Amino acid sequence: MTDLIVTGVHKHFRRRWRSGSSEHLRRRWRSGGREHSGRHGRDADGGSVHALAGVDLTVPSGLLVAVLGPSGCGKTTLLRCLAGFERIDEGSIRLGSRLVAGPGRHTPPHRRRFAIVPQEGALFPHLSVAGNVAYGLDRAARQRGRVDEVLELVGLAGYGRRMPHELSGGQQQRVAVARALAPRPEIILLDEPFSALDAHLRAELRRDIRQALQEDGATAILVTHDQEEALSLADQVAVMRDGRVVQQGTPTEVYRTPVDAWVGGFVGGAVLLPGVPSPAGVRTVLGDLALRGAPPSASALTVLLRPEQIVVGPPAPDAVPATVVARDFHGHDALLTLRLVDEAATVAARVLSAADPPSVGDRVGLRVTGPASAWPA
Amino acid sequence: MLRHEAMTDSPSRARTVQRARFGRSSVRRAWHHLAPRPVLLAASMLAVSVSAVPLVYLAVRTAEAGWPRVATALRTPGLLELTLRSLALTAVVTAGCLVIGVGTALLVVRTDLPARRFFAVVAALPLAIPTYVAGYAWVSLVDDFHGFAAAAVVLILCCSPYVYLPTAAALAGADPATEEAARALGRGPWATFVGVTLRQIRPAITAGALLVALYVLSDFGAVAILRVNTFTLAIFTSFNLGFDRTGALVLSSMLVLLTMAILVGELLARRTTTRYARVGSGARRPPERIALGYWRPVALAGLAAVALAALGVPAAALARWFSVGVSRPGSLTEIAAAMGNTLTFSAAGAALTMLLALPIGLLGARAPGPVAAVLDRVTYVSHALPGVVVGLSLVFFGINVAYPLYQTPWLLALAYAALFLPLGVGAVAGAAAQAPPGLEEAARSLGRGPLSVFRTVTVPLTLPGIGAGAALVFLTCMKELPATLLLRPTGADTLATELWTHTSVAAYAAAAPYAALLVLLAAIPTWLLAVRSGATGPAVIGGGS
Numbered sequence A: 001m002t003d004l005i006v007t008g009v010h011k012h013f014r015r016r017w018r019s020g021s022s023e024h025l026r027r028r029w030r031s032g033g034r035e036h037s038g039r040h041g042r043d044a045d046g047g048s049v050h051a052l053a054g055v056d057l058t059v060p061s062g063l064l065v066a067v068l069g070p071s072g073c074g075k076t077t078l079l080r081c082l083a084g085f086e087r088i089d090e091g092s093i094r095l096g097s098r099l100v101a102g103p104g105r106h107t108p109p110h111r112r113r114f115a116i117v118p119q120e121g122a123l124f125p126h127l128s129v130a131g132n133v134a135y136g137l138d139r140a141a142r143q144r145g146r147v148d149e150v151l152e153l154v155g156l157a158g159y160g161r162r163m164p165h166e167l168s169g170g171q172q173q174r175v176a177v178a179r180a181l182a183p184r185p186e187i188i189l190l191d192e193p194f195s196a197l198d199a200h201l202r203a204e205l206r207r208d209i210r211q212a213l214q215e216d217g218a219t220a221i222l223v224t225h226d227q228e229e230a231l232s233l234a235d236q237v238a239v240m241r242d243g244r245v246v247q248q249g250t251p252t253e254v255y256r257t258p259v260d261a262w263v264g265g266f267v268g269g270a271v272l273l274p275g276v277p278s279p280a281g282v283r284t285v286l287g288d289l290a291l292r293g294a295p296p297s298a299s300a301l302t303v304l305l306r307p308e309q310i311v312v313g314p315p316a317p318d319a320v321p322a323t324v325v326a327r328d329f330h331g332h333d334a335l336l337t338l339r340l341v342d343e344a345a346t347v348a349a350r351v352l353s354a355a356d357p358p359s360v361g362d363r364v365g366l367r368v369t370g371p372a373s374a375w376p377a
Numbered sequence B: 001m002l003r004h005e006a007m008t009d010s011p012s013r014a015r016t017v018q019r020a021r022f023g024r025s026s027v028r029r030a031w032h033h034l035a036p037r038p039v040l041l042a043a044s045m046l047a048v049s050v051s052a053v054p055l056v057y058l059a060v061r062t063a064e065a066g067w068p069r070v071a072t073a074l075r076t077p078g079l080l081e082l083t084l085r086s087l088a089l090t091a092v093v094t095a096g097c098l099v100i101g102v103g104t105a106l107l108v109v110r111t112d113l114p115a116r117r118f119f120a121v122v123a124a125l126p127l128a129i130p131t132y133v134a135g136y137a138w139v140s141l142v143d144d145f146h147g148f149a150a151a152a153v154v155l156i157l158c159c160s161p162y163v164y165l166p167t168a169a170a171l172a173g174a175d176p177a178t179e180e181a182a183r184a185l186g187r188g189p190w191a192t193f194v195g196v197t198l199r200q201i202r203p204a205i206t207a208g209a210l211l212v213a214l215y216v217l218s219d220f221g222a223v224a225i226l227r228v229n230t231f232t233l234a235i236f237t238s239f240n241l242g243f244d245r246t247g248a249l250v251l252s253s254m255l256v257l258l259t260m261a262i263l264v265g266e267l268l269a270r271r272t273t274t275r276y277a278r279v280g281s282g283a284r285r286p287p288e289r290i291a292l293g294y295w296r297p298v299a300l301a302g303l304a305a306v307a308l309a310a311l312g313v314p315a316a317a318l319a320r321w322f323s324v325g326v327s328r329p330g331s332l333t334e335i336a337a338a339m340g341n342t343l344t345f346s347a348a349g350a351a352l353t354m355l356l357a358l359p360i361g362l363l364g365a366r367a368p369g370p371v372a373a374v375l376d377r378v379t380y381v382s383h384a385l386p387g388v389v390v391g392l393s394l395v396f397f398g399i400n401v402a403y404p405l406y407q408t409p410w411l412l413a414l415a416y417a418a419l420f421l422p423l424g425v426g427a428v429a430g431a432a433a434q435a436p437p438g439l440e441e442a443a444r445s446l447g448r449g450p451l452s453v454f455r456t457v458t459v460p461l462t463l464p465g466i467g468a469g470a471a472l473v474f475l476t477c478m479k480e481l482p483a484t485l486l487l488r489p490t491g492a493d494t495l496a497t498e499l500w501t502h503t504s505v506a507a508y509a510a511a512a513p514y515a516a517l518l519v520l521l522a523a524i525p526t527w528l529l530a531v532r533s534g535a536t537g538p539a540v541i542g543g544g545s
Helices: A023-032 A075-083 A129-134 A139-143 A146-153 A169-181 A199-215 A227-233 A251-256 A261-267 B002-007 B010-019 B026-034 B038-051 B053-065 B067-074 B079-110 B116-122 B131-141 B147-173 B176-184 B189-218 B221-225 B231-241 B246-272 B293-326 B331-366 B370-384 B387-400 B409-434 B437-445 B450-479 B482-487 B495-504 B508-532 B538-544
Strands: A004-014 A048-059 A064-068 A090-095 A098-102 A114-117 A187-191 A220-224 A236-241 A244-249 A271-278 A281-284 A287-289 A301-305 A310-313 A320-329 A333-340 A346-352 A363-368 A373-376
Touching: A004 A075, A048 A064, A048 A075, A048 A090, A048 A236, A064 A075, A064 A199, A064 A227, A075 A114, A075 A187, A075 A220, A114 A169, A114 B437, A129 A146, A129 A169, A139 A146, A146 A169, A146 A199, A169 A187, A169 A199, A169 B437, A199 A227, A220 A227, A227 A251, A227 A261, A236 A251, A236 A261, A244 A251, A244 A261, A251 A261, A261 A271, A261 A301, A271 A346, A281 A301, A310 A333, A310 A346, A333 A363, B038 B053, B038 B331, B038 B370, B038 B409, B053 B067, B053 B246, B053 B370, B053 B387, B053 B409, B067 B246, B079 B116, B079 B147, B079 B189, B079 B231, B079 B246, B079 B293, B116 B293, B131 B147, B131 B221, B131 B293, B131 B495, B131 B508, B147 B189, B147 B221, B147 B293, B176 B189, B189 B231, B189 B246, B189 B387, B221 B231, B221 B495, B231 B246, B231 B387, B231 B482, B246 B387, B293 B331, B293 B508, B331 B370, B331 B409, B331 B450, B331 B495, B331 B508, B370 B409, B387 B409, B387 B482, B409 B450, B409 B482, B437 B450, B450 B495, B450 B508, B482 B495, B495 B508
Parallel strands: A048 A244, A064 A220, A064 A236, A114 A187, A187 A220
Antiparallel strands: A004 A048, A004 A090, A090 A098, A236 A244, A271 A281, A271 A301, A281 A287, A301 A373, A310 A363, A320 A333, A320 A363, A333 A346
C-alpha cells in the first residue's frame, strides 16, 4: 500500500510585486500558477498570503482523486507543493511509510517520482513526441518499448515522430499524459489539463485519459475548478476552500451529503431555503421535508435541495402553487425559475425536455422528492 | 553560477528558504522577497555598473574640471549657435521623417496604390544604409553637396523607416471594426480617419519620431562628412584639436542633457496620452482601402522619387566608384586588414555585450520585479547616449583610470557594450521565454536532476535566441563609427574608419569598397527583419517595429 497521505500542510507566500504590466510577470503568473488572487488569511504583518492553511488529503493507491475548488482556493499551490516546486511550511507529505516532505525534509522534485501534467501540456518543443515521452525513461525502459506502449494507451500510436507543434491541443495533452505515465511514477499530478480545450473535445479526452490512467494502474490527482469534471471523472473528490480540504469522499457522497451549504452549492445546482425543525424533519416554504440523517439541533436551519428534487406538475391541492418566471433551455433538460404564489420565495427546478416543460407565466404545482439536507443557519 | 541560476526556478529559491529551516524566519523571507535570485541579481548589478561607466565617468570628469573652467567653456562664442543648429537639424529631420514615414505608411497600407507590396519593402530598406555611407554617396556624386540642407536631406532619407515601420504596423494592426463602428454612428470618412484611425496610430508615430530625434542628435557620420557643425562633430573636433579638453567634456555633457530632455519630454507626453489597446479578440480583417483615383500617378511618382533618392543614389555612387576602388593598387590587402580589425573588435564587443546581457536578461525573465525593471531601464540610458560621447568618456577613462586597457580592443568593446547592451538583453529575455519555468518543472517532475534539465531543456531552447542576439550585436558593432574612431588602437583601421578617412580627403574611389561592404553587412539584419516578419503584404510591416 503506497497511499499518499497529506497531513496539516501549510504554505505562506510573501506578497509579490504586482504593479507594472510587464509581460514576463503575466507569463510567470500563468506558468508559476501560484494563486495570488486568493488571499485567504493574511498574516498579522499583512504582507503574506496563507495559501494552504492545514490541508489534509488521502489519495489511495490506484485511484484518481479530484481536488475541486474555486480559483484562488489554493489547489494549484497544493499541487506545486506535492510536486516539490514549493516548499511546505508545516505538516507532512507521506507516500506509504516514506516521508516525502515534512519537518526537516524536502525531497527535491526529481527524486519524488510525482510526474506533472501541466495546464497547457508544456511539451518540450525541441523534442519529437517519442522524445518527449521517453524523456523520463532510462535506457532499459526505452528499449522495452514503453514509449509505444503509453502512446497506444493515450490513443496516439504511430505519432512518435511528429513534433509537438504539428499536434492539436487535445493531442498535445494526450502526449503530456503519456509522458507523465511513461516512467510509472508514484503519483500523476494533473493541473487542470482540460481547461484550455473545446467542450466537445474535453469530454472525449477526459474519458480516454481516465481509461489510460486506469489501465496503467496509475494513482493520480486532478486539480480542477469544474465540478462536472470532478464528479464525472474522479473516484474521489476533495473539495477545497480557503486553503483547506473541507470534504473528501466519493462523487456521490459529496453531491448527496455535502458537509455544509457552501459545498452543496459549489458541487452542483442548489435550492437553499430557510427552515425550522418539525416532527417530519424540517418545515419550509415547500412544506414539511424529510431530512437525510438526524436534524441539527438548532431553531433556524438552512435547507438544501437539488433542483432535480423539485417535481413540477399541474396545480393540485397537495402541491405548492408557483408561477414560472424564467426558463433556461439546455437541450436535454431545462432549468425553471419558479416564484411561489403564497410566499415571497423563488426556487429552481430541473425538468427533462422530454417531459414538455411549462412556459414562462404558467401556473404549476411543486412537490419535493427525496430527502433534504439541513444545517444550522 | 549563472548556469545554476538559469536551470532551476522555484526549487533553487526554495533551497534558500530551506536554510531558514522550518517555521519562519521573517528576515530571511523579507530579504528573499527583495532579492529572489541573489547570484543573478549581483551579476546583473555588476553588468549594469559596467555599462554605466561612460555616463558616470563623464559626470565625474565634468565635475572635476571645476565650475570656472566649465563656465569658460560655456562662454565660448558659437556655443549657442551650435545648440540651435543641432536642435534645428533635429527638428527639420524629424518633421521630414514624419511626412515621408506616415505618408508612405498610409499609401502602402490603406490605399489601392499599385505595387504597394514592393513599396512596403523598399520603404524599409534605407535602414540598411549607414548615414555616413549615404553621406559619402551624395558627396561623391553631387558637386558641392555640403551644409545644413544637405545633411537634412541625407538624414531624412536614412531615418524615415524609423517612423514608417511602426506607423505601418499600427495601421495594419488597427481594428477596422472601430472605423466601421464610427461610420455606422454617422461620422464621415474624413472625420473617422482623424477621430479614430489617427488616434489609434498616434502612439506609434510618436515612438518613431522619438527614435528619429535621438538618432539625429547622436549621428556623427553624416554631419561629419557633410560638414555641418553639430554637437557630435564639435565634440570630435574639439577633442582632436584642442589642448584643453574640458571643452569637449562640457559639450558632451550638454549633449547628454539634450538627449535626456528629449527622453523625459517623451515620457511626460506619454503619461498624458493614453495608450490604446485593442479590445476584443475577433479575427482581424484587412482594412478597407481608399481608392486614390486620379491621384494614383502622383502618389506613385512621390514614392518612386523618395526610393530613388534613398536607395538609387547610394547604389549609383557605389556602382560608379566600386570597380575603380577595388582595382586601386594595394587596396585588397588594405581592405583585408580593415576587415580583420572590424571582425576582431566586433567579436570582442559582441562577446562582452552578451556576457553583460545574460544576467540582466535572465533576471528580467525569471525574477521580474522592481529591481529587475530598474536595472533594465538603466541599460537604455547608455544606449541613448551618442557614440561620440561614450567614446570620449572612455578615452578619458582609459587614460586616467584603466590605462592598461587604453589602446586595446577591450576598451572599444566596453564602448560597444555600453551602446548596444539593450539589444543583447532583449535577445536573452526573449530566449529565456522560449524555456518557460513550466517546462523545466515538468522535466524535473519526470525524474531529471537540475543539471540534466539544464542540459536537455534549457540550453537547446535558449541557445538559438541568444545566438541570434549575439549576431545582431556583432553586426551593429561593425557599423559603429564615432566610438570606433576615438577608441581604436592607433593604426588599426576598420571598415567604417577607412571609409570615413578616405571620404574626408575626397578619395571617393578608395572609399567605395568599404561602403559596399558596410551596406552588405547592414543589409543582413534588415533582411532578417523582413524575412522573420513574413516578407510581403501589409502584415509584414507588423514585425518591423
